[in-house]
Amino acid sequence: xxxxxIIGAGVIGAATARELSRFRLRTAVLEAKADVAMxxxxxxxxxxxxxxxxxxxxxxxxxxxxxxxxxDTWREELNIPFTRNGSLVLAFSEEDMDTLEELHRQGVxxxxxxxxxxxxxxxxxxxxxxxxxxxxxxxxPMGGITSPYQVTVALMENAAHNGVDVYLEHPVxxxxxxxxxxxxxxxxxxxxxxxxxxxxxxxxxxxxRMAGDDSxxxxxxxxxxxxxDKREGEDxxxxxxxxxxxxxxxxxxxxxxxxxxxxxxxxxxxxxxDDTATTDIGIGxxxxxxxxxxxxxxxxxxxxxxxxxxxQASTGDFILGESKAVPGLIHGAGIxxxxxxxxxxxxxxxxxxxxxxxxxxxxxxxDPVREAIPNFRESDWETREKLIREDPRYGRIVCRCESxxxxxxxxxxxxxxxxxxxxxxxxxxxxxxGRCQGGFCTPRIMEIIERELHIPILEQTKKGGLSKxxxxxxxxxxxxx
Amino acid sequence: MIKExxxxxxxxxxxxxxxxxxxxxxxxxxxxxxxxxxHLGGILNQCIHNGFGLHRFNEELTGPEYAYRFAEKxxxxxxxxxxxAMVLSITGDKMIYAIHPQEGLMHIRAGAIILAMGCRERPRxxxxxxxxxxxxxxxxxxxxxxxNMQGYMPGREIVILGSGxxxxxxxxxxxxxxxxVKMVCEIMPYSSGLARNVHxxxxxxxxxxxxxxxxxxxxGRERLEAVTVSEVDKNLKPIPGxxxxxxxxxxxxxVGLIPENELSHEIGIEMDPVTGxxxxxxxxxxxxxxxxxxxxxxxxxxxVDYVxxxxxxxxxxxxxxSKGKKEGKKAVPVSPGKGVRYVLPQRVxxxxxxxxxxxxxxxxxxxxxxxxxxxTVIKSRKVIKLAPGEMERIRLSENDLKAIxxxxxxxxxxxxxEETK
Numbered sequence: 001x002x003x004x005x006i007i008g009a010g011v012i013g014a015a016t017a018r019e020l021s022r023f024r025l026r027t028a029v030l031e032a033k034a035d036v037a038m039x040x041x042x043x044x045x046x047x048x049x050x051x052x053x054x055x056x057x058x059x060x061x062x063x064x065x066x067x068x069x070x071x072d073t074w075r076e077e078l079n080i081p082f083t084r085n086g087s088l089v090l091a092f093s094e095e096d097m098d099t100l101e102e103l104h105r106q107g108v109x110x111x112x113x114x115x116x117x118x119x120x121x122x123x124x125x126x127x128x129x130x131x132x133x134x135x136x137x138x139x140x141p142m143g144g145i146t147s148p149y150q151v152t153v154a155l156m157e158n159a160a161h162n163g164v165d166v167y168l169e170h171p172v173x174x175x176x177x178x179x180x181x182x183x184x185x186x187x188x189x190x191x192x193x194x195x196x197x198x199x200x201x202x203x204x205x206x207x208x209r210m211a212g213d214d215s216x217x218x219x220x221x222x223x224x225x226x227x228x229d230k231r232e233g234e235d236x237x238x239x240x241x242x243x244x245x246x247x248x249x250x251x252x253x254x255x256x257x258x259x260x261x262x263x264x265x266x267x268x269x270x271x272x273x274d275d276t277a278t279t280d281i282g283i284g285x286x287x288x289x290x291x292x293x294x295x296x297x298x299x300x301x302x303x304x305x306x307x308x309x310x311x312q313a314s315t316g317d318f319i320l321g322e323s324k325a326v327p328g329l330i331h332g333a334g335i336x337x338x339x340x341x342x343x344x345x346x347x348x349x350x351x352x353x354x355x356x357x358x359x360x361x362x363x364x365x366x367d368p369v370r371e372a373i374p375n376f377r378e379s380d381w382e383t384r385e386k387l388i389r390e391d392p393r394y395g396r397i398v399c400r401c402e403s404x405x406x407x408x409x410x411x412x413x414x415x416x417x418x419x420x421x422x423x424x425x426x427x428x429x430x431x432x433x434g435r436c437q438g439g440f441c442t443p444r445i446m447e448i449i450e451r452e453l454h455i456p457i458l459e460q461t462k463k464g465g466l467s468k469x470x471x472x473x474x475x476x477x478x479x480x481x
Numbered sequence: 482m483i484k485e486x487x488x489x490x491x492x493x494x495x496x497x498x499x500x501x502x503x504x505x506x507x508x509x510x511x512x513x514x515x516x517x518x519x520h521l522g523g524i525l526n527q528c529i530h531n532g533f534g535l536h537r538f539n540e541e542l543t544g545p546e547y548a549y550r551f552a553e554k555x556x557x558x559x560x561x562x563x564x565x566a567m568v569l570s571i572t573g574d575k576m577i578y579a580i581h582p583q584e585g586l587m588h589i590r591a592g593a594i595i596l597a598m599g600c601r602e603r604p605r606x607x608x609x610x611x612x613x614x615x616x617x618x619x620x621x622x623x624x625x626x627x628x629n630m631q632g633y634m635p636g637r638e639i640v641i642l643g644s645g646x647x648x649x650x651x652x653x654x655x656x657x658x659x660x661x662v663k664m665v666c667e668i669m670p671y672s673s674g675l676a677r678n679v680h681x682x683x684x685x686x687x688x689x690x691x692x693x694x695x696x697x698x699x700x701g702r703e704r705l706e707a708v709t710v711s712e713v714d715k716n717l718k719p720i721p722g723x724x725x726x727x728x729x730x731x732x733x734x735x736v737g738l739i740p741e742n743e744l745s746h747e748i749g750i751e752m753d754p755v756t757g758x759x760x761x762x763x764x765x766x767x768x769x770x771x772x773x774x775x776x777x778x779x780x781x782x783x784x785v786d787y788v789x790x791x792x793x794x795x796x797x798x799x800x801x802x803s804k805g806k807k808e809g810k811k812a813v814p815v816s817p818g819k820g821v822r823y824v825l826p827q828r829v830x831x832x833x834x835x836x837x838x839x840x841x842x843x844x845x846x847x848x849x850x851x852x853x854x855x856x857t858v859i860k861s862r863k864v865i866k867l868a869p870g871e872m873e874r875i876r877l878s879e880n881d882l883k884a885i886x887x888x889x890x891x892x893x894x895x896x897x898x899e900e901t902k
Contacts, residue, residue, distance in 0.1 A: 227606070231746075274702060278611045304606035306614065381578070385586040395582035397517065397567040400741075422616075437604035439620040443627055457633060462616035466703035469616050470633035471730065474658050 002026045002165075004354055005184060005193040007172055007207050009033075010041035011148055011340055012332045013199035014155035015347025021162035022351075023360040028193070029156070029164060030186065032171035032203075034464020035424040036417065037152035039201040041340070042427070043276065043308025044223070045265060046148050046256060047239055049338040050087065050140035052107030052115060053249060059318040061110045063342035063349065068142055070344035078154040079372035080146060081257035087143030087239035088123055090293055091136040096243045100138040103244075107140070114141040129235050129294045143239055147257050148340050149427040153417065155347075158370035160416040162363070167191075168420075169464060172200075175210040177326065182211065195357060197330045197350055202273045202311045204319075204333035213325040218334060220273050220309040221248070223265025224282035226290070229435050232301040233261040240293045248310075248337065251289035253297070258430065263290035263297070265308070276307045303435050310336035320346060321353050330354065373411045373428065377403040398448070399441040401434020409445060413452045420453065422446075423463040442469070483588045487511040487803045488796075489577055491568050491744065492597035494523020495785050496776025498551035499792035500595045500799070501560050507800035513589065514555070514562035515579055521555065521562060522548030523599055524622070525785065527629045530650050532677070536786035547785060571744050575771055592803040593771045595795055596745060596759070600777040602647075603737040605699075610642075612698040617705030621647040621735040628654060636731020640708050641665040642696045644672040644679070646783060646870075648735025653682035662688050663727055666710055668695040668717055671844045673737075673870045675783055696732065697724065705730050738781045748772060755823040756780035762812050763826045763835040764798030765791065770807065773799045780825050780838075783872055787838070813886055818853065818894030820845060822869060829891075832882040837875045839893050841867035847898040850875065854888035867895060 004020055006013045009031035020027045033039070051065035075082040091097045100117055107115045116139045123137035124130045160166050167188075174185040175196070184191040200207040205218040233255050242250035248267045256262050266282045283305050291297055313319050313334020323329040332350045339346070354360065374387060376394055387394040393407035412419040412428040419425045422432065425445060432438030432445070446457045446469065461467045488504050490497045493516030501514050520526060525533070528544030535541060542550075555562060563581060570578040577589040602620040617636055619627075624635040625647060639660050641648045644667040652662045665683060670693050672679050683690050691710065697719050698709035712723035740758040742750075751760045751768035758779040759767040765775050775795035776788040812828040815837060824839045837852070845867040852860035852875060859881050867873065875893070877885070885891040 277613045277698075280611045280697070283609055283611060299609075300607070302606055302609060303604065305609055305611070381586060384580065388580060388582065388585045392582035395580045395585065396565060397569075397580070400517070400567075403569065435604075436601045436620075437606060439602050439604060439623045442619075442623060443631055447631075457631070461703075463703070467616040468704060470627060471636050472634040474628065474632050474634055 001181065002028045002191065002193040003358055004195045004197060005030060005191055006197045006199055007184070008199035008201055008204070009036040009152070009156060009166065009168070010039050010199060010201050011037065011152045011155070011343045012335050012346055013197070014152045014159065015343045016197055016199060016332060016350045017159035017164045018155045019347045019351035020354060021159045021164045022363060022366045023355070024363050025354070025358065025360060027164045028191065029159070029166045030170045030172055030184065030191065031166070031168050034169050034421050034461065035419070035427065036156045037149040037427065038463065040309055040311055041152050042149050043225070043306050044148055044337070044340060045252060045254065045262065046145055047087070047252070047254065047341065048082065048144035048146055049341040050107065050115065050142040051110050051112045051338070051341070052103045052138070052140060053244060054110065054338065056106060056109040059320050060338060060342065063318065063345035064338045065111050066345035067342040068144070071144060071146065074151070074344055077368045078151070078158060078370045080151050080154045082144055082146045083257060084142065084144040085238055085255065087140045087241060088127060089138040089140070089241045089243060090123070090130070090134050091243060092133055092292070093135070097136050099243045100136060103138055112140070112142060115139065127236065127238050127240065129296055130240070131293060131295050133292070145239060145254060145257050146340070151343070153428055154370050154372070157416045158368070161370065162366055166417055172207060172210065175207070177212060180328070182328065195328050195330060195354060197332060197354065199332040201335070202309050204311060204331065208323065208329070208331065208333065211323070211326050211329045213323045213329060215323070215325060216319055216334065217314045219269050219312045219314065220275070221312045221336065222268050222270050222275065222307050222309055224278050224286055224307045225262060225264030225305065226283060226286050226302045227304045227306070228261035228263070228297070228301040229303050230259045232298060233259045235296065236261055236294060242289065242293060251286060251293070253290050253294050258433070269312070273309065276309060278305045278307045282307070303437060312336045318342070318346070320349055322357065328357065373408050373415070376405045376408060398444045399431035399434060401436050402430040404429045404431040404441070406448060409448050410452055413449065418453070420455070421461050421463050422469065483590055485590045486513045487592045488595060488799050489589055489591035490514045490595045490597055492516065492523065492599060492778070493521040493562055493564065494597060494599050494776065495525055495548060495551065495788045496599070496778070496792040497523070497595070497597035498548070498555055499789040500597055500775055500796040502551065502554055502558065503793035503796035504595070504800045505558050505560055507797050509800045509803055512560050514560065515566040515568055515577070516562060516564045517567045519564050521552040521564065527626045528650070529629045530654070533785050536784065537789060551789070568744060571748050573748055573769060593773065593799040595799050596772065596774040596778050597776050597792065598741045598744065598778045600738040600740045600781055602734070603739055605734060608736050610696055610699055612700060613702055615699070615701035615703055615705045617701065617730050618699060618732045619734070621645070621651045621733045624651055624733050625654070628658065634658060634660065635733070636660065636705070636729070638663060638729040639731045639733060640696070640710070640727055640729045641733045641735060643667060643735035643737070644674050644690060645735035645737065646674040646678050648733060649674045649678040649682040651733055651735070652688050653686060656686050656688065663729060664689045664691050664710070666691045666694040666696060668693065668713055671868060675870055676868070695719065699732065700726070705732055708732055738777065740778045740781065742778060745774065745778070753823065753827055756825065760827045761825070762828050762830045763794070764830070765795035765826070766798055766802070771802050780823065783870060787872065814890045815885070816890065816892050818892040820895030821893050824893045829882060829885060832879050832886065834876065834878050835882070837877060837893060839873050839875070840869055841873070841895060842869065844868045845895055845897070848900070849896050851894055851896055852877070852881070853892045853894065854884045854890070857884070857888070859884050864895065
C-alpha cells in the first residue's frame with residue numbers, strides 16, 4: 001500500500017513527487033508513456049513567465065509569481081538550465097499600448113517586480129532585431145527561459161533518488177474507491193494507495209472521472225512551433241511576446257537555453273487528446289506572425305517543427321487541491337500556461353494538501369541536490385581534458401551537431417531514472433537535437449543502448465509503444481557477432 | 482603540448498585521403514589526417530553499390546573499394562592519420578583543437594589546413610513537412626548505414642521523398658532486401674540525381690518516379706502508418722484535390738545535402754550562400770590564407786572521382802603555401818550568369834590552365850555554354866543537355882585566364898538555341 005500515488009510524470013507530477021520525497025511517505029508515480037515529460041511538459045514554449053498575464057486573485061496568478069521566484073532555488077539544487085533573459089511584450093499600435101498598460105497594472109497587482117514600459121526605440125536598443133513597426137514594449141526582467149523536459153527529468157531523478165518509485169509505461173485503466181483507499185488498475189498490475197494526486201495533464205479529467213469526479217473537463221489546445229538552428233539563436237536575446245488575445249499569449253520569438261531560437265505557438269482547441277500533429281496552416285501562421293516581431297528570421301534556419309497540447313480546464317483556472325466529490329483525490333489539473341512557471345509553487349501546494357490529509361514526517365536524509373550529467377559541450381577546455389582523462393568515452397563524440405559524447409549517453413542509460421528510448425536520451429543529452437536531427441548519431445546510439453542496457457536494436461523504440469526504429473534483421477553486418 | 486604539422490587534413494574521407502596523398506607527392510613530409518570515425522574512408526564505407534571510379538580508374542568500383550585504394554596508399558606512404566579524432570574548433574591562426582579518447586585534448590598548429598569534412602543530409606524539419614512525428618522517418622543516408630553497415634531494415638513498405646542519388650540508390654538497395662518501395666516523389670519536374678541512377682535504380686525495378694509530387698503530411702503516432710502525397714504546381718505549391726494517402730511504414734528523405742561547415746564558420750571563412758561552402762580561388766584556397774577546402778564540404782559533388790580531383794588541386798596549393806609561396810595574387814570574380822546556379826571556383830588568381838565546375842539552374846536542352854570576360858565570349862561549347870543533378874566542367878587556357886584578369890572577372894552562362902542565332 002502506497003501513501004500517495006501521483007498519476008502523470010509531467011513537470012507537475014515530477015514537482016509534486018520531489019516535494020513529497022522530503023517526507024516519510026511511500027510515494028509512487030504512474031506514467032502511461034515510456035518517459036517523463038512526454039505530454040505538455042515536453043512540447044511548450046519553455047518560458048518562465050514573470051506573472052503579469054494571469055488575472056489577479058486566481059490560482060494561476062498566485063502560483064505563477066511564486067513559482068517564478070522558486071526557479072532560482074531549482075537551478076541551484078537540481079542543476080537545471082534557467083536564465084532570466086527578460087521578456088518584452090510588444091506593441092504594434094496605440095491599442096496595444098493600452099493593453100501593455102493593463103498588463104503592467106495586472107503585474108503590479110500580482111506582485112511582479114521590476115516591470116517597465118519602454119518606447120519603441122528603447123525596445124530596439126535592447127533587442128536590435130525587433131521590427132521597426134514596434135512602438136513600445138512592456139519589459140519584464142523577471143521573465144526567464146528553461147528546458148521543460150530537463151526540469152522534469154531532474155525533478156523525477158531527484159524524487160527517485162529520495163525513494164519515490166517511478167513506474168513508466170503504466171497507463172491507468174480504472175480506479176476503484178474503497179474505504180480510505182484506492183485501487184488503481186494498470187495492464188501491469190494493481191496499485192493500492194491512500195491518496196491520489198491527479199497530474200495527468202490533458203487526461204486529468206478522465207482520471208478524475210475514473211475516480212468518480214466529473215466536475216471539470218480538459219480541452220486540449222494545440223500549439224505549433226518552429227525550432228531554429230543555433231546560428232539564428234544568436235540574433236535574439238529576450239523572449240518577445242505579441243500582445244495577448246483571447247486564445248493566449250500570441251506568437252512569441254525566444255532564444256532557448258540551448259542557444260536555438262523558438263517561435264510559436266498557435267492556439268487551436270481540438271478534440272483528440274493525442275493529436276500533436278503539425279499542420280501546414282499552423283506552421284505558416286507561426287512563420288508569418290513571428291516575422292512581425294523579428295522580420296529578419298530566416299525560415300531556412302528551421303530544423304524542426306513540433307506541436308504540443310495545453311491542458312485548458314473548463315473552469316478557466318488551475319484546479320488545485322482535494323476533490324469535493326472524492327475525498328483523498330487531489331487534483332493538479334488544468335495546468336495550461338503558465339504551468340511550467342508555476343510548477344515549483346504547484347508542487348508545494350499539492351504536497352501541502354497531502355500533508356493536510358496524512359501525517360508527513362520529515363525525512364532526515366532527504367537530499368535536495370541532483371547532480372547533472374557532466375556536460376562536455378558546455379565545459380571549458382580544461383574540464384574537457386579532465387573528463388577525457390577520467391573516462392576516455394568523453395573523448396568520443398557521438399552527436400556531432402551538439403557535441404554529445406559517448407560517456408554522456410552511457411550515463412543517461414544508468415541514471416536514477418534510466419533513459420530507455422531514443423527520445424529519452426535526446427531529452428537528457430541533446431543527442432539528435434541538432435541540425436542533422438539524429439541522421440548521424442542514431443545508429444551509434446542504438447549500439448550503445450544495446451551494449452549498456454542489453455535491449456536488442458530490434459526491440460529499441462523512439463518513444464515506447466509501437467515506435468520501433470528498425471523492422472528487421474538482414475544479413476549480418478559489421479557489428480554482428 | 483602543442484603539436485606542429487605542415488599540413489593538417491580535417492577528414493579522412495575521399496577528399497581528405499586524396500588531398501593527403503597529393504600533398505605528399507608535392508613534397509610535404511609532415512602531414513596529419515584527423516578522422517572522426519573509427520575507420521578511414523568516410524561515407525564511402527556505407528556506399529556498397531558500384532559505379533565509383535569510372536572516370537578515374539576506368540573501372541566500376543564499390544565505395545569501400547574506392548576508399549580502400551586511397552587508404553592503402555596513405556598507409557603505404559606512411560602518412561600519419563588519427564581516427565576517432567574529432568576537431569572541435571579551429572582558430573584563424575590555424576590552431577586546431579581536437580579530442581581523442583586516448584590522446585585527450587590535442588592542440589595542433591598547422592602551417593596549412595585542408596578542410597575535407599564532407600556534408601550532411603537535410604532533415605525533415607528543414608523542409609517543413611507537417612503531420613505527426615512517429616518513428617520510421619529517416620534520411621536516406623541513415624537508412625543506408627542501418628542497412629549496409631549494421632544489417633537492419635529501416636522499414637518494409639517504403640516511400641522515398643526526393644530523388645537525390647542516395648534516395649535512388651536506397652530504393653534499389655531496399656528492393657533487393659525484400660522491401661516494397663512504393664514510389665519516389667520529387668517536388669521538381671526533373672530528378673535531382675544522376676540520370677544513370679534513375680535508370681539503374683528505379684526504371685530497372687519498376688519503381689515509380691513521381692515528378693512534381695511531394696509529401697504533404699505524415700501520419701502515425703508511434704510508427705509511421707502512411708504519408709499523404711500531393712502534386713505541386715509550377716510554384717511548387719501542393720495542388721488541392723490531388724492528395725493521395727499512401728500506406729507505408731517508412732519514409733526516407735533524400736532532399737539535399739548540406740556541406741558541414743561548422744568549423745569553417747568558426748574560422749571566419751567567407752561563404753557562398755548558394756553552395757553552402759567556402760568561396761575559393763582555383764587553388765581551392767578560402768578567404769583565410771592557408772586554409773583550403775575540397776570535396777563535399779566545399780560544394781556537393783555527384784561523383785567521387787571529381788572529389789578526388791578537387792582534393793588534389795587543393796593539396797597542391799596547400800603544399801605550395803606551406804613551402805612559403807604565400808604572396809597573394811589579385812583575384813578576380815567568376816560569377817554565375819543566366820541559367821547557371823553556381824560556378825566554382827568563385828574567383829581566379831593566376832593564369833595557369835584550370836577548370837571551372839558549374840551546375841545549371843534548371844534542365845536545359847540544346848544551346849551553348851559560354852564564358853564571358855567583359856562582353857567578349859572567350860569560350861563557347863555546344864550543349865546537348867544540362868541538368869542541375871550533373872556537375873559540368875569547362876577548361877580555361879592560359880590565354881582565357883589572361884583575358885579574364887584583364888576584364889576584371891568572368892561570367893558563365895547558358896544561351897538557348899534560338900538566342901545563339
